[in-house]
Amino acid sequence: MWFLFALLSSVFAALTSILAKIGIDGVNSNLATAIRTGVVLVMAWGMVFLTNTQSGISGISKKSWLFLILSGLATGASWLCYYRALQIGEASKVVPVDKLSVVITLILAFLFLHEPFTTKSLIGCVLIGIGTLVMVL
Template sequence: MWIWFALLSAVFAALTSILAKIGIENVDSNLATAIRTAVVLVMAWGIVFLTGKQHGISDIAPRSWLFLVLSGLATGASWLFYYRALQLGEASKVAPIDKLSVVLTMVLAFVILHETVTVKGILGGALIAVGTLILIL
Protein backbone atom coordinates (compact mmCIF):
# COMPACT_ATOMS: atom_id res chain seq x y z
CA MET A 1 0.00 0.00 0.00
CA TRP A 2 2.84 2.42 0.79
CA ILE A 3 4.03 2.31 -2.82
CA TRP A 4 0.74 3.80 -4.03
CA PHE A 5 1.09 6.68 -1.59
CA ALA A 6 4.69 7.18 -2.73
CA LEU A 7 3.64 7.21 -6.39
CA LEU A 8 0.85 9.68 -5.67
CA SER A 9 3.37 11.81 -3.79
CA ALA A 10 5.58 11.86 -6.90
CA VAL A 11 2.66 12.84 -9.13
CA PHE A 12 1.62 15.68 -6.85
CA ALA A 13 5.24 16.80 -6.37
CA ALA A 14 5.55 17.05 -10.15
CA LEU A 15 2.33 19.06 -10.33
CA THR A 16 3.64 21.27 -7.52
CA SER A 17 6.66 22.25 -9.58
CA ILE A 18 4.69 23.08 -12.70
CA LEU A 19 1.88 24.90 -10.91
CA ALA A 20 4.36 26.82 -8.77
CA LYS A 21 6.44 27.89 -11.78
CA ILE A 22 3.30 29.29 -13.41
CA GLY A 23 2.04 30.84 -10.15
CA ILE A 24 5.20 32.67 -9.11
CA GLU A 25 5.42 34.76 -12.24
CA ASN A 26 5.67 38.36 -11.03
CA VAL A 27 5.23 37.25 -7.37
CA ASP A 28 7.94 37.38 -4.71
CA SER A 29 9.10 33.81 -4.06
CA ASN A 30 8.84 34.19 -0.27
CA LEU A 31 5.29 35.50 -0.54
CA ALA A 32 4.41 32.63 -2.87
CA THR A 33 5.87 30.15 -0.38
CA ALA A 34 3.82 31.70 2.44
CA ILE A 35 0.63 31.40 0.39
CA ARG A 36 1.43 27.78 -0.48
CA THR A 37 2.20 27.03 3.16
CA ALA A 38 -1.09 28.53 4.32
CA VAL A 39 -2.97 26.32 1.87
CA VAL A 40 -1.05 23.24 3.03
CA LEU A 41 -1.72 24.17 6.67
CA VAL A 42 -5.48 24.47 6.13
CA MET A 43 -5.56 21.27 4.09
CA ALA A 44 -3.53 19.24 6.63
CA TRP A 45 -5.60 20.41 9.63
CA GLY A 46 -8.77 19.82 7.64
CA ILE A 47 -7.76 16.19 7.12
CA VAL A 48 -6.82 15.85 10.81
CA PHE A 49 -10.26 17.07 11.91
CA LEU A 50 -12.08 15.18 9.17
CA THR A 51 -10.50 11.91 10.36
CA GLY A 52 -10.90 12.75 14.06
CA LYS A 53 -7.18 12.51 14.82
CA GLN A 54 -6.90 15.89 16.60
CA HIS A 55 -7.29 14.16 19.97
CA GLY A 56 -3.85 12.55 19.57
CA ILE A 57 -2.02 15.86 20.08
CA SER A 58 -1.78 15.36 23.85
CA ASP A 59 -0.24 11.91 23.33
CA ILE A 60 2.77 13.21 21.39
CA ALA A 61 6.02 12.79 23.33
CA PRO A 62 8.38 15.77 23.80
CA ARG A 63 11.06 14.07 21.68
CA SER A 64 8.56 13.65 18.84
CA TRP A 65 7.53 17.31 19.18
CA LEU A 66 11.18 18.36 18.89
CA PHE A 67 11.80 16.35 15.75
CA LEU A 68 8.48 17.31 14.17
CA VAL A 69 9.29 21.00 14.74
CA LEU A 70 12.80 20.52 13.32
CA SER A 71 11.30 18.71 10.33
CA GLY A 72 8.88 21.61 9.84
CA LEU A 73 11.75 24.09 9.90
CA ALA A 74 13.65 21.99 7.35
CA THR A 75 10.53 21.82 5.17
CA GLY A 76 10.08 25.57 5.37
CA ALA A 77 13.69 26.21 4.39
CA SER A 78 13.41 23.71 1.55
CA TRP A 79 10.27 25.36 0.20
CA LEU A 80 11.72 28.87 0.43
CA PHE A 81 14.85 27.85 -1.46
CA TYR A 82 12.86 25.77 -3.96
CA TYR A 83 10.51 28.60 -4.84
CA ARG A 84 13.40 31.03 -5.25
CA ALA A 85 15.22 28.54 -7.48
CA LEU A 86 12.02 28.03 -9.51
CA GLN A 87 11.62 31.75 -9.90
CA LEU A 88 15.18 32.12 -11.20
CA GLY A 89 15.59 28.90 -13.16
CA GLU A 90 13.78 26.44 -15.38
CA ALA A 91 11.48 23.95 -13.66
CA SER A 92 12.98 21.15 -15.78
CA LYS A 93 16.38 21.87 -14.21
CA VAL A 94 15.36 22.95 -10.70
CA ALA A 95 13.21 19.88 -10.01
CA PRO A 96 15.92 17.28 -10.75
CA ILE A 97 18.39 19.09 -8.50
CA ASP A 98 15.74 19.21 -5.78
CA LYS A 99 15.30 15.46 -6.18
CA LEU A 100 18.92 14.95 -5.17
CA SER A 101 17.24 14.98 -1.78
CA VAL A 102 16.52 11.31 -2.51
CA VAL A 103 20.24 10.56 -2.61
CA LEU A 104 20.92 12.71 0.45
CA THR A 105 18.09 10.97 2.31
CA MET A 106 19.60 7.58 1.48
CA VAL A 107 22.99 8.67 2.85
CA LEU A 108 21.49 10.24 5.97
CA ALA A 109 19.29 7.18 6.56
CA PHE A 110 22.45 5.08 6.60
CA VAL A 111 24.47 7.46 8.79
CA ILE A 112 21.79 8.63 11.24
CA LEU A 113 19.15 5.89 11.21
CA HIS A 114 21.60 3.03 10.61
CA GLU A 115 19.48 1.65 7.79
CA THR A 116 20.97 -1.12 5.70
CA VAL A 117 23.05 -0.20 2.67
CA THR A 118 22.65 -2.48 -0.31
CA VAL A 119 24.37 -2.64 -3.67
CA LYS A 120 20.99 -1.98 -5.26
CA GLY A 121 20.55 1.14 -3.11
CA ILE A 122 24.03 2.45 -3.91
CA LEU A 123 23.49 1.81 -7.63
CA GLY A 124 20.06 3.49 -7.58
CA GLY A 125 21.40 6.52 -5.71
CA ALA A 126 24.34 6.80 -8.09
CA LEU A 127 22.03 6.63 -11.10
CA ILE A 128 19.84 9.38 -9.65
CA ALA A 129 22.92 11.56 -9.06
CA VAL A 130 24.33 10.90 -12.54
CA GLY A 131 20.92 11.45 -14.13
CA THR A 132 20.62 14.78 -12.36
CA LEU A 133 24.04 15.85 -13.60
CA ILE A 134 23.13 14.86 -17.16
CA LEU A 135 19.90 16.87 -17.00
CA ILE A 136 21.44 20.06 -15.66
CA LEU A 137 24.60 20.20 -17.75
Protein backbone atom coordinates (compact mmCIF):
# COMPACT_ATOMS: atom_id res chain seq x y z
CA MET A 1 0.00 0.00 0.00
CA TRP A 2 2.89 2.36 0.72
CA PHE A 3 3.99 2.04 -2.91
CA LEU A 4 0.61 3.21 -4.19
CA PHE A 5 0.73 6.30 -1.97
CA ALA A 6 4.35 6.97 -2.97
CA LEU A 7 3.41 6.67 -6.65
CA LEU A 8 0.44 9.01 -6.19
CA SER A 9 2.78 11.40 -4.39
CA SER A 10 5.07 11.49 -7.41
CA VAL A 11 2.14 12.13 -9.76
CA PHE A 12 0.89 15.00 -7.59
CA ALA A 13 4.44 16.37 -7.25
CA ALA A 14 4.73 16.39 -11.04
CA LEU A 15 1.41 18.21 -11.31
CA THR A 16 2.59 20.63 -8.63
CA SER A 17 5.60 21.60 -10.71
CA ILE A 18 3.65 22.18 -13.91
CA LEU A 19 0.76 24.01 -12.23
CA ALA A 20 3.16 26.13 -10.19
CA LYS A 21 5.24 27.10 -13.23
CA ILE A 22 2.08 28.29 -14.98
CA GLY A 23 0.63 29.97 -11.88
CA ILE A 24 3.80 31.76 -10.80
CA ASP A 25 3.98 33.82 -13.99
CA GLY A 26 4.02 37.45 -12.86
CA VAL A 27 3.69 36.56 -9.16
CA ASN A 28 6.40 37.02 -6.53
CA SER A 29 7.75 33.58 -5.64
CA ASN A 30 7.40 34.18 -1.87
CA LEU A 31 3.77 35.24 -2.29
CA ALA A 32 3.10 32.21 -4.48
CA THR A 33 4.63 29.94 -1.83
CA ALA A 34 2.46 31.53 0.86
CA ILE A 35 -0.69 30.98 -1.22
CA ARG A 36 0.27 27.36 -1.87
CA THR A 37 1.05 26.83 1.81
CA GLY A 38 -2.30 28.28 2.83
CA VAL A 39 -4.09 25.84 0.56
CA VAL A 40 -2.04 22.93 1.94
CA LEU A 41 -2.78 24.07 5.51
CA VAL A 42 -6.54 24.14 4.93
CA MET A 43 -6.42 20.79 3.12
CA ALA A 44 -4.32 19.09 5.83
CA TRP A 45 -6.51 20.32 8.71
CA GLY A 46 -9.58 19.39 6.69
CA MET A 47 -8.29 15.80 6.53
CA VAL A 48 -7.61 15.82 10.29
CA PHE A 49 -11.19 16.83 11.05
CA LEU A 50 -12.66 14.63 8.31
CA THR A 51 -10.93 11.58 9.81
CA ASN A 52 -11.67 12.77 13.37
CA THR A 53 -8.04 12.51 14.48
CA GLN A 54 -7.68 15.94 16.09
CA SER A 55 -7.85 14.39 19.58
CA GLY A 56 -4.38 12.92 19.00
CA ILE A 57 -2.73 16.33 19.42
CA SER A 58 -2.50 15.98 23.20
CA GLY A 59 -0.64 12.67 22.87
CA ILE A 60 2.22 14.06 20.79
CA SER A 61 5.52 13.93 22.68
CA LYS A 62 7.89 16.91 23.01
CA LYS A 63 10.41 15.10 20.84
CA SER A 64 7.82 14.59 18.11
CA TRP A 65 6.75 18.25 18.34
CA LEU A 66 10.37 19.35 17.95
CA PHE A 67 11.05 17.18 14.92
CA LEU A 68 7.70 17.96 13.27
CA ILE A 69 8.40 21.67 13.69
CA LEU A 70 11.92 21.26 12.29
CA SER A 71 10.47 19.25 9.40
CA GLY A 72 7.98 22.04 8.76
CA LEU A 73 10.78 24.61 8.70
CA ALA A 74 12.73 22.45 6.25
CA THR A 75 9.62 22.08 4.10
CA GLY A 76 9.06 25.83 4.12
CA ALA A 77 12.66 26.51 3.13
CA SER A 78 12.43 23.88 0.41
CA TRP A 79 9.23 25.35 -1.00
CA LEU A 80 10.56 28.92 -0.94
CA CYS A 81 13.70 27.85 -2.81
CA TYR A 82 11.74 25.63 -5.19
CA TYR A 83 9.30 28.36 -6.19
CA ARG A 84 12.13 30.87 -6.70
CA ALA A 85 13.99 28.34 -8.85
CA LEU A 86 10.81 27.65 -10.86
CA GLN A 87 10.24 31.35 -11.34
CA ILE A 88 13.67 31.99 -12.82
CA GLY A 89 14.41 28.59 -14.38
CA GLU A 90 12.85 26.02 -16.65
CA ALA A 91 10.67 23.42 -14.91
CA SER A 92 12.35 20.69 -16.97
CA LYS A 93 15.67 21.63 -15.35
CA VAL A 94 14.55 22.70 -11.87
CA VAL A 95 12.64 19.50 -11.13
CA PRO A 96 15.51 17.05 -11.82
CA VAL A 97 17.82 19.06 -9.55
CA ASP A 98 15.10 19.13 -6.88
CA LYS A 99 14.87 15.35 -7.12
CA LEU A 100 18.49 15.06 -6.02
CA SER A 101 16.72 15.09 -2.67
CA VAL A 102 16.37 11.35 -3.22
CA VAL A 103 20.15 10.93 -3.13
CA ILE A 104 20.52 13.28 -0.15
CA THR A 105 17.72 11.45 1.69
CA LEU A 106 19.39 8.07 1.17
CA ILE A 107 22.67 9.40 2.55
CA LEU A 108 21.00 11.09 5.54
CA ALA A 109 18.89 7.98 6.25
CA PHE A 110 22.08 5.93 6.32
CA LEU A 111 23.89 8.39 8.61
CA PHE A 112 21.12 9.34 11.02
CA LEU A 113 18.49 6.59 10.84
CA HIS A 114 21.01 3.77 10.36
CA GLU A 115 19.11 2.43 7.38
CA PRO A 116 21.11 0.09 5.18
CA PHE A 117 23.03 1.58 2.25
CA THR A 118 23.31 -1.28 -0.19
CA THR A 119 25.00 -1.73 -3.53
CA LYS A 120 21.56 -1.24 -5.07
CA SER A 121 21.20 2.08 -3.19
CA LEU A 122 24.63 3.20 -4.39
CA ILE A 123 23.85 2.32 -8.01
CA GLY A 124 20.52 4.15 -7.74
CA CYS A 125 22.20 7.25 -6.32
CA VAL A 126 24.81 7.26 -9.08
CA LEU A 127 22.15 6.82 -11.77
CA ILE A 128 20.01 9.61 -10.34
CA GLY A 129 23.07 11.86 -10.20
CA ILE A 130 24.03 11.05 -13.78
CA GLY A 131 20.43 11.45 -14.93
CA THR A 132 20.21 14.85 -13.29
CA LEU A 133 23.42 15.99 -14.97
CA VAL A 134 22.23 14.75 -18.36
CA MET A 135 18.92 16.59 -18.02
CA VAL A 136 20.42 19.84 -16.74
CA LEU A 137 23.49 20.21 -18.98
